Each structure stands twice: as C-alpha cells, then as structure tokens.
Amino acid sequence: MILLMSIFAMPLAMAQQQSSPDGNVVLTFSLKADGTPSYKVTYKNKAVINESTLGFKIREVLSSYLLKSDETPVYSEKSLPDDSKIKKIEPLTQNFKVVDTKKSTFKETWKPVWGEESEILNHYNELLVQLQQEKTHRKMNIRFRVYNEGVGFRYEFPSQKELTYFVIEEELSQFAMTGDHTAWWIPGDYDTQEYDYTESKLSEIRGLMKQAMSDNVSQFVFSPTGVQTSLMMKTKDGLYINLHEAALVNYSLMNLNLDDKTFVFQSWLTPDAQGAKGYLQAPCHSPWRTIMVSDDARKILASRLILNLNEPCAIADTSWIKPVKYVGVWWEMITGKNSWSYTNDLPAVDLNTVDYTKTKPNGTHGATNEEVRKYIDFAAKHGFDQVLVEGWNIGWEDWFGHKKDYVFDFITPYPDFDLKALNDYAHSKGVKLMMHHETSGSTRNYERHMKAAYELMNQYGYNAVKSGYVGDILPVGEHHYSQSTINHYLYAIKEAAKHKIMVNAHEAVRPTGICRTYPNMIGNESARGTEYEAFGGNKVFHTTILPFTRLQGGPMDYTPGIFETEIKYVNPNNNSQIRSTLARQLALYVTMYSPLQMAADLPENYEKHMDAFQFIKDVPVDWQKSVYLEAEPGRYITIARKDKHSNDWYVGCTAHEGGHTSELLLNFLDKGKKYEATIYADAKDANWKTNPKAYTITKQKVNAKTKLKLTAAQGGGYAIQIRKLEN
Numbered sequence: 098m099i100l101l102m103s104i105f106a107m108p109l110a111m112a113q114q115q116s117s118p119d120g121n122v123v124l125t126f127s128l129k130a131d132g133t134p135s136y137k138v139t140y141k142n143k144a145v146i147n148e149s150t151l152g153f154k155i156r157e158v159l160s161s162y163l164l165k166s167d168e169t170p171v172y173s174e175k176s177l178p179d180d181s182k183i184k185k186i187e188p189l190t191q192n193f194k195v196v197d198t199k200k201s202t203f204k205e206t207w208k209p210v211w212g213e214e215s216e217i218l219n220h221y222n223e224l225l226v227q228l229q230q231e232k233t234h235r236k237m238n239i240r241f242r243v244y245n246e247g248v249g250f251r252y253e254f255p256s257q258k259e260l261t262y263f264v265i266e267e268e269l270s271q272f273a274m275t276g277d278h279t280a281w282w283i284p285g286d287y288d289t290q291e292y293d294y295t296e297s298k299l300s301e302i303r304g305l306m307k308q309a310m311s312d313n314v315s316q317f318v319f320s321p322t323g324v325q326t327s328l329m330m331k332t333k334d335g336l337y338i339n340l341h342e343a344a345l346v347n348y349s350l351m352n353l354n355l356d357d358k359t360f361v362f363q364s365w366l367t368p369d370a371q372g373a374k375g376y377l378q379a380p381c382h383s384p385w386r387t388i389m390v391s392d393d394a395r396k397i398l399a400s401r402l403i404l405n406l407n408e409p410c411a412i413a414d415t416s417w418i419k420p421v422k423y424v425g426v427w428w429e430m431i432t433g434k435n436s437w438s439y440t441n442d443l444p445a446v447d448l449n450t451v452d453y454t455k456t457k458p459n460g461t462h463g464a465t466n467e468e469v470r471k472y473i474d475f476a477a478k479h480g481f482d483q484v485l486v487e488g489w490n491i492g493w494e495d496w497f498g499h500k501k502d503y504v505f506d507f508i509t510p511y512p513d514f515d516l517k518a519l520n521d522y523a524h525s526k527g528v529k530l531m532m533h534h535e536t537s538g539s540t541r542n543y544e545r546h547m548k549a550a551y552e553l554m555n556q557y558g559y560n561a562v563k564s565g566y567v568g569d570i571l572p573v574g575e576h577h578y579s580q581s582t583i584n585h586y587l588y589a590i591k592e593a594a595k596h597k598i599m600v601n602a603h604e605a606v607r608p609t610g611i612c613r614t615y616p617n618m619i620g621n622e623s624a625r626g627t628e629y630e631a632f633g634g635n636k637v638f639h640t641t642i643l644p645f646t647r648l649q650g651g652p653m654d655y656t657p658g659i660f661e662t663e664i665k666y667v668n669p670n671n672n673s674q675i676r677s678t679l680a681r682q683l684a685l686y687v688t689m690y691s692p693l694q695m696a697a698d699l700p701e702n703y704e705k706h707m708d709a710f711q712f713i714k715d716v717p718v719d720w721q722k723s724v725y726l727e728a729e730p731g732r733y734i735t736i737a738r739k740d741k742h743s744n745d746w747y748v749g750c751t752a753h754e755g756g757h758t759s760e761l762l763l764n765f766l767d768k769g770k771k772y773e774a775t776i777y778a779d780a781k782d783a784n785w786k787t788n789p790k791a792y793t794i795t796k797q798k799v800n801a802k803t804k805l806k807l808t809a810a811q812g813g814g815y816a817i818q819i820r821k822l823e824n
Contacts, residue, residue, distance in 0.1 A: 112125055112126065112127035113125070113126045113127070113195075113198050113224060113226065114126075114224075115200060115222050115223065115224035115241060115243045116222060116243060117221075117222060117243045117244055117245045117246075118202075118204075118220050118221070118222060118244075118245055119245045121140055121141050121245065122138065122139070122140055122243055122244070122245065122246075122247060122248060122390065123138070123139045123140075123243075124136060124137075124138055124224065124241050124243045124248050125137050125138075125139075126224060126226055126239070126241065128193060128194070128195060129150070131191045131192070132191050132192040132193045132194065132230075132231065133150050133151075133152065133190055133191050133193070134150065134151040134152060134193055134226075134228060134239060135148050135149060135150045135151065136148075136149055136151065136241070136250070137149065137273075138247075138248055138388055138390070140336060140390045140391070140392075141392070143334065143336060144275045145275065145336065145338060145388065145390045146272055146273055146274075146275075146388060147273035147274070147275055148273060149270075149271035149272055149273040149361070150190070150269065150271050151239060151252075151269065151270055151271070152188060152189050152190035152191075152269045152270075153188065153189040153190070153237075153252070153265060153266075153267070153268055153269060154188045154189075154190070154265075154266040154267045154269060155188060155189060155263055155264065155265065155266060156264045156265070156266040156373060187230075187232075187233065188269075189230065189235065189237055190269060192230050192231045192232060193228040193229065193230055193231070193237070194228065194229055194231055195226060195227070195228060196227045196228065196229050196236075197227040198224065198225065198226050198227065199223075199224075199225045199227075200222070200223065200224055200225075201222070201223045201225075202221075202222050202223070203219070203220070203221055203222075203223065204218075204219070204220040205218075205219045205220075206218050206219070207219060207409065209404075209613065209616070210410065210415045210418050210616035211418070211420050211616065211619070211692040211718075211719050212692075212719070212720065213690050213720050213723040213738070214720060214721065214722050214723055215720075215721045215722070215741055217401045217404065217405065218401075219401075219405040220244070220245070221242040221243055221244045221405070222242075222243050223240065223241065223242050223243070224240075224241040224243070225238060225239075225240050225241075226238065226239045226240075226241075233259060234259050235257065235259045235260045236254070236255050236257050236259070236260070237252060237253070237254060237260075238252070238253040238254075238255065239251070239252060239253070240253055240382075242385075242406065244400075244402050244405070246389050246390070246391060246396055246397070246399075246400040246402055247339075247387060247388045247389035247390050247400070247402055248387070248388045249343060249385040249386065249387045249388075249402060249406045250385065250386050251382050251383045251384060251385045251386065252268075252382060252383040253380075253381075253382040253383075254377065254379040254380060254381050254382065255379065255380050256379055256380045257379060260379055261378065261379055262376075262377070262378050263376075263377055263379075264373050264375070264376055264377075265366065265373065265374045265375035265376075265377065266373070266374060267364075267365070267366060267374060268351070268364045268366055268374070268375075268383065269363060269364065270351075270363065270364040270386055271361055271362065271363050271364075272340055272353065272361070272362040272363075272386075272388070273359070273360070273361045273362075274299065274330070274338075274360040274361065274362065275332065275360075276332060276333060276360065277298045277299050277300045277360060278298070278299055278330040278331060278332050278333075278338065278360075279296065279297070279298060279330060279331045279332075280296070280297060280298070280299055280302070280324070280328060280329065280330045281294050281295070281296050281328075281329045281330075281642050281645065281646060281730055281731055282294065282295055282297070282302065282309075282324040282325070282328055283295070283309065283324065283325050284306060284309050284310050284318045284323065284324065284325070285318065285319055285320055285323025285324050285325050285352035285353065285354065285365065286316055286317055286318050286319070286323075286325065286352070287317040287319060287350075287352075287367045287368070287576040287577065287578055287579070288313070288315040288316050288317050288569070288570070288576050288577040288578065289313045289315060289316045289577065289604070290325060290607050290623050290624050290625070290647070291311075291313055291604075291624065291625045291626075291629070292309065292310070292311060292313075292625060293309075293311065293625060293635055293636045293639060294636065294638075294639065294642045294646070294731075295308075295309045296638075296731050299330075299355060299357060299360050300357055300360075302321075302322050302324065302355060302357060303321045303322050303357055306318075306321045306322070314497070314498075314567055314568050314569075315538065315567070315568050315569045315570070315577065315604075317576060319352070319354075319365065320354050320365070322354060322355040322356070322357050323352050323353065323354045323355070323365060324352065324353050324355065325352055325353070325607075326340055326341040326342060326351060326352070326353060327339055327340070327341035327607075327645070327646040327647065327649040327650065328340045328341070328353060328362075328646070329397075329642065329645040329646050329730050331730065335392055336390060336391070336392055337389075337390065337391050337392070337393070337394050337396075337397050337730070338388070338389070338390050339387075339388070339389040339390075339397055339645065339646075339649065340353060340362065340386075340387070340388060341387045341389075341403060341609070341649050341650060342384045342385060342386055342387060342609050343384060343385040343387050343402070343403045343404075343406035343407060343609050343610045343650070344384050344385055344406055344407045344408065344609060344610060344611065344614075345384045345583060345606065345609040345611070346384065346583075346587065346611070347381075347580065347583070347584060348366075348375055348383060348384050348580055348583065349366045349367040349368070349369075349374055349375050349578060349579050349580040349583060350366070350367045350578035350579075350583065350606055350607075351364050351365065351366055351367075351384070351386070352364075352365040352366075352367070353365060364386070367576050367578040367579045367580075368576070368579060369574075369575060369576070369579045369580060369581060370572065370573070370574025370575050370579075371574075374580075375580050376580065384609065385406040387402060387403060387406065389402055389649075394645070394728040394729055394730060395725035395726075395727070395728045396725075397645060397649075397728075398644055398645065398725045398728055398734070398736070399723070399725050400649075403609065403610040403649055403650050403651075404610045404612075404613045405610075406610060407609075407610040407611060407613040407614050408613070408614045409613070409614065410613065410614060410615075410616060411614050411615060412594055412615065412616065412617065415616060415617075417560065417597040418599060418616050418617050418619065419482075419560075419599075420619070420692035420693065420717075420718040420719040421482045421483055421531075421561060421599070421619065421692070421693050421694075421718065422480075422481050422482050422483075422694050422695075422696070422718050423476070423481055423482055423483040423484060423485055423531055423693070423694075423695050423696075424472055424475060424476050424481050424483075424484055424485070424695065424696050424697075424700070425472060425483075425484055425485025425486060425487070425531065425695065425697075426463045426464055426468055426469060426472060426484070426485065426486045426487060426488070427485055427487050427656075427695075427697065428631075428656075428659075428667075428697050428698060428699060429463050429667070429699060430463050430487060430488060431628045431631045432631045432664050432667045432668045432671055432673075433631075433668045433670060433671050434461075434667050434668040435461050435462065435463035435468075436459060436461040436462055436463065436488070436493075437462075437463065437464075437487060437488030437493040437496075438459065438462065438488070438493040438494045439453060439456070439458060439459065439462045439488075439491070439493070439494070439511040439512070439513065440453065440456040440457060440458055440459050440494060441457075441459045441494075442456040442457055443456060443494045443495065444494075444495070445494075445495050446491070446492055446494050446495035448491060448492055448503065448505070448506055448509070451491065453491060453511060453512050454512055458512075458513065462488065462511065462513060463487070463488050464486050464487065464488040464489040464511065464513075464514050465513045465514065466513060466514065466515050466518070466519060469484065469486055469514070469519050469530075470519070470522060471700065472484045472486075472700065473519070473522060473523045473526055473528055473530075474526070475700040475703075476526075476528045477526035477527060477528050479710075479714050480714055481528070481696065482528070482529065483528065483529045483530065483531045483561060484523065484528060484529075484530050484531060485530075485531040485533060485563060485695070486514075486530060486531070486533060487533045487535075487563075488511075488533075489510055489511065489514045489516075489533065490505055490506070490507060490508070490509060490510055490511070490514075490533075491505070491506070491509045491510070491511055492504055492505040492506070496535065496537050497537055497567065497568055498568060500569070500571065500573060501537065501539070501571075502539055502541060502542055502571055503539075503542055504536070504537040504539050504542055505534070505535065505536070505537070505542070505546075506546055506549075506550075507534050507543075507546045507547075507549070507550035507553075508546070508549055508550055508553045516557060517557065520557040520558055520559075524558060529558060529559065529560060529561070530557075530558075530559055531559065531561045531562070531563060532550075532554050532559045532561070532562040532563070533562070533563050533564075533565070534550060534562055534563070534564045534565070535564075535565040535567065536564065536565060536566055537566075537567060537568050538566050538567065538568040538569050538570045538571055538577075538604075539571040540566075540570060540571065540572075540575075540582060540585040541571060541572060542571070543564075543585075543589070544585065544588065544589075547589065547592055548592070551592065551593060551595075551596040551598055552596070554596065554598055555596050555597075555598075559598070560597060560598055560599060561598065561599040561600075561601065561619065561693075562593065562598055562599070562600055562601065563601045563602075563603065563620075563654075564589065564600060564601070564602045564603065564605070565602075565603045565604055566602070566603070566604035566605055567603075567604055570582055577604065577605070577606065578606050582606075583606055586602060586605050586606055587611070587615075589602070590602075590611075590615045590617065590618050591615065593617060594615060594617045597617075598617065599617045599618075599619040599693075600617060600618050600619065600620075601619060601620035601621065601622075601654050601693055602618070602620075602621050602622070602623075603621070603622035603623075603654070604622060604623070605621060605622075605623055606623060607621070607623035607624065607647060607650055608621050608623065608650040608651030608652075609650045609651070610650055610651060611651070612651045612652070618651075619652075619692055619693045620652055620653070620654040620691055620692070620693035621651060621652070621653060621654060622653065622654050623647065623653070624643060624647040624653055624655075625639065626653070626654070626655050626656055627655055627656040627657060627659060627697055628656065630659065630664075630673065630674075630675045630676065630677075631664055631671065631673050632673065633673055634673060634674065634675070634676045635676060636676070637676045637677075637753055637754040637785060637811070637812040638731050638732070638753035638754060639676075640655075640677075640681070640685060640688065640689060640734075640751045641729075641730065641731055641732055641733055641734055641751055641752065641753050642730055642731055643655070643689065644688060644689065644690070644734055645728075645730045648689070648690060652690055652691035652692060652693065653689060653691055654691060654693055654695065655685065655689045655691065656695045656697040657682055657685035657686060657689060657694070657695070657697060658682055658683075658685075658686070658695065658696040658697050658698055658713055659675050659677075659682055659697055659698045659702075660679055660682065660698050660702045660703060660705070660706050660709070660710075660790070661698060661699070661702040661705075662674055662675035662677065662678075662679070662785075662789040662790065663675075667699065667702075674786070674789075675785075675789065676785050676786075676812055677785050677789065677812055677813070677814075678779050678783050678784070678785050678789045678790075678791070678792070678810055678812060678813040678814065679706065679709060679789055679790045679791075679792050680709075680777055680778055680779045680783065680792045680809075680810075680813055680814055680815055680816065681751055681752070681779075681785075681809070681812065681813050681814030681815075683709065683712045683713065683716075683749070683777050683814075683815075683816035684749035684750050684751050684814035684815060684816045685749065685751060685814075686712070686713060686716045686747075686749065686816070687716065687736055687737075687738055687747050687748060687749025687816060688734050688735075688736050688749040688750070688751045688814075690720075690723075691718070692718050692719055693718070694716075694718050696710075696713050706790070708794055709777060709792060709794065712775075712777050712816050712818060715818055716747055716816075716818070717738075717740045717741065717742070717743075717745075717747070719740075719741040719742070720738045720739060720740065720741050721739045721740060721741040721742075722738065722739040723736060723737070723738045723739075724736070724737040724738075724765045726748070726759075726761060727750070727757075727759060727761075731753060732752070732753050732755070732757065733750065733751065733752045733753065733757040733759075733809070734750070734751055735748065735749070735750040735759055735761070736748070736749055736750075737765055739765075743821075744767075744820075744821040745818065745819060745820050745821065746765070746766065746772075746817075746818075746819040747816070747817065747818055747819070748761070748815075748816065748817035748819070749814065749815075749816050749817075750807070750809050750814045750815050750816075751809075751814045752809035752810070752811075752812070752813055752814055753812070754785075754811050754812055755811065756808065756809050756810050756811045756812075756813060757808070757809045758806070758807070758808045758809075759805070759806070759807045759808075759809070759815075760804060760805070760806050761804065761805045761806075761807065762803075762804050763799055763800070763801060763802075763803045763804070763805065763819070764801050764802070765801075766799070766800060766801040766803075766819070767801065767821070768800075768801045769800075769801075770800065770801070770821060770822075771798060771800055771821075771822040772798070772799050772800060772819045772820060772821050772822060773796060773797070773798055773799070773819070773820050773822055774796065774797055774798075774799045774803075774805075774817055774818070774819045775794065775795075775796050775817065775818045775819075775820075776793075776794070776795050776796070776797070776805075776807070776815065776816075776817050777792060777793075777794055777815060777816045777817070777818075778792065778793050778794075778795070778807055778808075778809075778815040779791065779792060779793075779808065779809055779810035779813040779814070779815065780792055780793050780810075783810040783813055784810055784811050784812070784813075785810070785811055785812025785813060786811075786812070789812075798822075799819065805817075
C-alpha cells in the first residue's frame with residue numbers, strides 16, 4: 098500500500114480548482130454572487146458539467162438547544178413539538194461564504210475479498226471546501242475527490258449547535274449537461290429498477306416516458322423527465338458520461354429529474370410515507386455523487402471509482418466469504434411450470450393456526466424432496482457449489498398483494514420439504530443448499546424473524562441467502578428506496594455477517610459499492626434480469642447496457658445460462674422466447690460480472706447441450722485481472738478476464754440486434770507462452786429469433802500475437818476459454 102497525503106490552505110476569495118492525477122479531469126468550485134455554491138467539470142479541456150449549483154431545501158430543523166433535556170426530537174408532521182420549538186430556516190442554498198479550503202492527495206492499492214481484479218488502485222486529488230451561511234452561521238462542507246476517470250462529491254455537516262437535527266425536503270445538486278446527449282435510461286422510480294432501457298436524446302425523454310414504463314408489482318414513477326442512476330450518456334463529440342452515487346448509507350436513494358429545456362439534471366431523493374426525504378443528525382454526510390467521464394467507453398467499464406468512494410472492509414475475518422456458482426429450483430416456477438405454493442386449498446393463511454398436513458398438495462409444488470435431490474445430484478456431478486430452493490417454507494398461498502404484515506416465518510418448511518434430510522444429503526455430496534427468504538416487502542416482519550432465520554441457517558449449514566422484496570413496502574406508504582428501507586437492507590447485511598452468511602438481495606436498492614465495506618453482500622438483482630425473458634422478454638441490447646449502468650455499483654445476480662430459448666418447451670402455456678442466442682448465454686458469465694453466478698436453466702436442458710455446458714462448468718466466478726477489449730453502450734461489449742487461481746483466461750462478447758464482428762488481439766496473454774483457445778461461437782446461420790441454438794465449438798493454439806476474427810450474430814455473442822499450455 099502506498100499513501101501520500103499533503104494538505105495546504107488556499108486563498109478564499111477566488112474560484113478553487115482541483116485536477117485528477119493525470120491532469121485530464123478538472124473540477125472548479127466557486128460561489129456565485131449571491132453566495133450559492135457551484136461547480137463545473139472539464140475533461141481534456143472539454144466541458145463535461147457546466148456550472149451547476151449545490152445545496153438543500155430544509156423542511157424544518159429541530160435544534161437541540163430548543164428542546165428540554167428530557168425530550169426526544171421526533172419528525173412526524175402530526176407529532177412535531179409546538180411551534181416555539183421549531184426553527185424555520187432559509188434553504189441551505191445561498192448566502193454562503195468560504196471559511197477555508199484544503200487540498201490533499203491520496204494513493205493506495207487495496208485487495209478486494211472478491212472482484213474483477215485482485216488489486217484496486219485508489220488514487221485521487223481532493224478539494225475540501227468549508228462553508229458557512231452568513232446570517233444563520235450554519236456550516237456545510239463539500240468534499241470533492243477527482244480521479245482520472247471522474248469526480249465524486251458529497252456534503253458534510255460538522256457538529257454544530259446551529260444545525261443538529263434536520264429534515265431534508267430536497268437535495269438540490271445539479272448536473273448541467275452541455276447539450277442534448279444520447280442517453281440510455283430507465284424511468285425514475287421510488288420502488289423498482291426493473292425496466293427495459295430506452296436509448297434516446299435527452300430532449301426525447303418526456304415523449305418516450307409512457308412507453309418506457311412497463312408494469313411492475315410495485316412502482317412509483319415520479320416525473321415525465323425523471324430517470325434513474327446509473328445514467329449513461331454520450332455526447333456528440335464522443336465523450337462518455339456516467340452519473341451515479343456511491344456509499345448510500347442512512348440516506349434515501351437519488352434519482353435525477355431533467356429540465357429538458359436546459360438539459361440540467363437535479364437530484365431527486367426518494368421520500369418516506371410522510372413525504373420527507375431524509376432525517377439527519379449532525380455530524381453526518383450525504384452519499385457521494387459521482388460523475389465519470391472518458392473518451393473511451395472501455396474506461397467507464399474499467400473504472401472502480403464507485404468502489405473506491407466506499408469505506409474499507411468492515412468485516413475482520415472474511416475467510417468464510419466465498420464466490421458461489423449455483424443451480425436451483427427457480428426457473429421452473431418463473432416459467433410457470435411449477436409453483437411456489439404447496440396447496441390450492443387455502444384462500445388465506447394464518448401461520449399461527451394453519452395445518453398443511455390437512456390440506457391436499459396441488460401437484461405443482463417445486464420445492465419437493467424428490468425435486469431438490471435431483472438438483473443436488475446435478476450440482477454434485479458437475480461441480481456446482483450450491484442449490485437454491487425457492488418455495489420451501491409455509492405461507493406462499495397467501496403471500497402477495499394484501500398489505501399483510503405477518504407473511505412468512507422463514508423457519509417452517511412445507512410437509513414435502515425435509516429440511517434436515519435434504520441438508521444431510523447435500524452435504525454428503527459436497528454441496529450446500531442456498532436459503533431463500535421472500536419478505537413480500539414486509540421489512541418489519543423480516544426483522545422480527547431475522548435472528549431465528551439466520552440461526553436456523555447456521556444449524557443446518559446454509560451460508561448464503563437469497564432475499565426478496567416483491568410488492569409494496571410495509572409499513573404502509575414506505576418505498577423500496579426511502580431512507581428507512583435503505584437502512585433495513587444494510588441492517589440485514591450486518592446481521593447476516595454476524596452469522597457468517599452471504600446475502601443476495603432481490604428487489605432491494607441498486608448497489609452503490611457497499612460490497613467493498615460488506616463483502617458478504619455477494620449479489621443483488623435490482624434490475625431487469627433473466628426472469629423477464631419468461632415474462633415476455635428483455636430488449637435484445639439489454640446486456641450491452643447493464644455493465645455501463647446497473648453494474649457500476651456492484652455485481653448483479655442476472656441468472657444467465659438459459660439454453661432452451663423457447664419457453665413453451667418448458668411450459669406449454671408460456672409462449673415467451675429468450676432474446677439471445679445460446680452462445681451469448683455463455684458470454685454473459687464473463688460480461689455480466691458477479692461472484693455469484695447461476696446456471697439458471699433446468700438440468701434436462703443442459704443435458705441436451707453438454708458440450709456447450711462445459712463452458713459454464715469451467716468459467717470462474719473470481720478474477721485476478723480484467724481487460725476491456727471492446728465497448729460501445731447499446732451495441733457490444735467484449736471483456737477478457739484472468740482466473741484468480743490459475744493462468745487461464747476467459748473472454749465474452751455480447752451484441753445487440755445488429756450483431757458485431759470483432760478483431761481481437763490477444764496481447765493480454767503472457768508473451769512467449771503458448772495457449773489453447775476453445776471458442777464457443779454463434780454458427781453462421783445463428784439468430785436470436787430464428788436459430789438461437791446454432792453454435793460451433795472449435796479449438797486452436799494461440800499466443801500473445803494471435804488475432805482472432807469472430808462474429809456475433811443478431812442478439813448473439815461468443816465465449817472463449819484460453820488455457821495456458823506447458824512449454
């Protein structure tokens with residue numbers, strides 16, 4: 098590790114600048130004539146962010162010196178102290194003066210527990226601006242960190258009697274674009290990220306918003322021009338810009354609302370049930386607001402800015418955190434072939450009184466002893482670590498859509514799921530079972546049962562849980578991305594760590610690099626994944642965008658590997674089709690990074706294509722190094738990764754509906770060494786719609802000077818395994 102720190106004060110009357118270590122990114126901070134904080138960003142002397150203002154609108158402030166010593170501040174509109182104890186204030190936007198500024202430099206190399214590389218460089222130049230509001234004397238600091246690939250900034254509120262407890266009405270961070278950029282976006286929403294991406298000009302967002310919205314079991318689109326982060330854009334002169342946030346802790350999620358006349362985005366926080374957007378107590382700080390920029394799209398994918406802005410690992414012993422490759426009882430329910438529920442006899446369920454032994458099994462329940470043993474045998478035969486089982490626990494007959502608080506207890510199995518016997522059988526085969534906790538959005542109920550549920554997992558040797566938050570959040574009126582729910586997700590991760598349990602959260606908040614601090618957060622969904630292929634399909638270019646957007650904050654449990662692309666052959670009542678070739682399904686194990694990877698199809702479908710299935714068996718889930726060979730958002734992505742535990746390399750390419758031809762130079766291989774490449778590619782007549790299962794497998798000797806010309810079909814791709822040979 099290398100650490101270099103230098104601090105010095107700067108003159109206060111002039112605009113302050115800080116540049117990136119390579120000098121390409123320049124951040125300028127200044128106060129406008131009325132004392133409003135503002136900033137702008139340039140890259141290689143090109144404007145990236147025009148002058149943009151910063152600040153907050155405060156609904157009310159409860160100052161500690163206005164309360165008696167035996168009173169506790171409360172924030173409910175209906176239970177606020179009387180007016181004599183509420184100090185209405187002007188917004189934290191104008192009338193600031195600069196009290197002090199400091200510059201510093203930081204450089205270190207740190208090792209993630211798992212990741213896209215075994216070492217990460219964290220190198221930035223920092224500018225800290227200390228502000229004070231003239232009349233109120235309230236203090237607000239803004240900390241900027243400038244990296245070679247962009248800028249992060251956050252607000253900091255030091256301890257002060259003038260500003261102790263306060264409620265955010267809105268954060269007023271602006272991101273002023275320099276023109277009508279092309280953007281890849283999904284609607285701004287308080288409850289879901291499960292949308293297909295739309296590619297358009299910024300000026301076209303308003304007109305396309307309605308068609309960009311698809312139905313979801315819980316959603317709240319707040320504006321006709323609101324979009325979510327991570328937002329990817331491209332300028333007319335070839336700059337790639339990405340807006341996101343990092344280290345979202347004890348704060349509500351940030352969307353962006355666009356003024357489509359001026360092309361200025363403003364932060365738009367997620368409210369709680371009463372409309373408040375955050376309850377803060379100084380000293381405190383906001384999450385980081387991030388701006389990545391490059392003239393090479395590959396550098397956006399390679400950036401670790403989001404991870405670097407998070408705190409170091411908070412878990413002392415991480416030896417129990419292991420990347421996982423798994424199969425599971427899941428796709429059969431997603432496609433509608435089988436069910437999560439055990440019986441059709443119960444229109445309503447009270448877990449305190451229900452007796453499932455007196456009901457008739459429906460015959461479609463997926464999580465049966467026989468079915469789970471089949472998956473255990475398949476996992477053991479082919480070297481998979483774990484078997485996920487959904488629908489094992491009582492309550493699925495009455496779990497959704499009723500604003501029901503006490504939904505599941507997370508410990509009681511159905512009569513046809515023998516918890517102990519199945520775990521004993523799995524362990525005898527060298528396989529673990531993966532627990533599933535669907536909360537139905539009832540965060541209070543999950544916290545009520547969490548300790549007992551985690552202890553049950555410890556008792557039976559489970560070390561990973563897939564949690565879910567389908568439906569509206571309870572307590573009623575809360576959102577998936579409001580401050581209290583954000584705090585719940587982190588609480589679950591921290592409690593799981595106490596029990597040495599890894600967490601894969603679905604329908605939770607999209608990640609912001611928290612996995613650096615809590616690497617037992619081994620996976621997330623938080624986007625439109627493979628399951629939607631069984632619900633009507635994702636757009637063909639979907640997987641060429643997600644690494645630029647959703648994956649910027651952390652890995653996704655995308656659940657790739659579907660070989661039977663026509664769902665009617667799994668469930669005759671489902672006519673959906675996977676919008677991908679089989680070869681691209683292999684490539685996704687490389688391009689859609691995750692330390693948690695599922696072979697999501699049914700075992701019988703893999704049995705038909707064991708030659709292609711070999712790639713899924715071989716591909717690692719933890720990497721020593723990643724090289725981004727080709728990238729253009731919405732068009733194609735080609736990535737090479739080196740196995741963390743060997744000298745083998747793996748390459749994956751995913752292409753949009755127009756296909757893609759690559760000319761790859763394998764100069765990332767060790768010079769002077771020989772390798773053998775196994776190439777899994779689309780056949781010449783392959784097409785995601787008309788001939789998706791047409792693929793070829795070829796082998797050839799390669800080295801660092803080899804050039805490969807490969808073609809991905811429409812909606813296709815290719816995957817390559819490159820093994821080092823003994824000289």
